[in-house]
Amino acid sequence: MKIATFNINGIKARIEALPRWLDAAHPDVVLLQEIKSVDDAFPREIFEELGYQVETHGQKSFNGVAILSKHPLEDVTRGLPGDDSDEQARWIEATVMGETQAIRLCGLYLPNGNPAPGPKYDYKLAWMARLEARARDLLALEMPVMMAGDYNVIPQPEDAAKPESWTEDALFRAETRAAFCRIVNLGFTDAFRAVTQGPGHYSFWDYQAGAWQRNNGIRIDHLLLSPQAADLMTDCQIDRDVRAGDKPSDHVPVWADLAL
């Protein structure tokens, strides 16, 4: 089962590029971030005609996550637990049945947090604390679990072309990286790093200043696997060529294949 994460930076703006990638990559499940749409305005028919079930958790103008799946989605839940006053649409969960066993999928859009320090950074760290709590509960299920999405975290210096320019940024500050590390160290596997080591592998290139042409990128879209999911992984890749297509998102898809 091929499961991908893709921050599309607006579903309306990606109404051609997203189906184009689906046709080329034929993922079974896609976790989308930044749909920037309310649920009623999401063009679900386009994806249903391609064979996908569509579950959205949107809001007006900003954020918003969704799941596209060629297999039935069960027990869909919306919103990250831990703060009922949080109105930002950044988390969706669903269970997908494979041929032999089920996997719990979590799609997430972790807050950017800039400028740091400040209230937006405080929100990011508080959100990561809630994520850690949810991650603990998911591990206790002792089943295949994937938490995938735009983490807005550069885990290591090798995950940025110019790490020195990110030192005070909310994506790379010591507190951010430590919070991410705490979650991984609960027992998750960074799927991409289990397959590929070394620098030069990015999932985001800024629209500005010729970042793509200069390969000035960062790796911030991650797939974290529970031990039971990591045991099933056979491959994980970044579809970097998508960034060179017509009217691209500033992020590209990252996917993993699991023997489910």
Add this chain to the structure above:
DNA sequence: ATGGCTTGTTAAACAAGA
């Protein structure tokens, strides 16, 4: 880079992103 581009909202700028 104090933001060089893109998006959404809404009708000419503004907010937000990373």
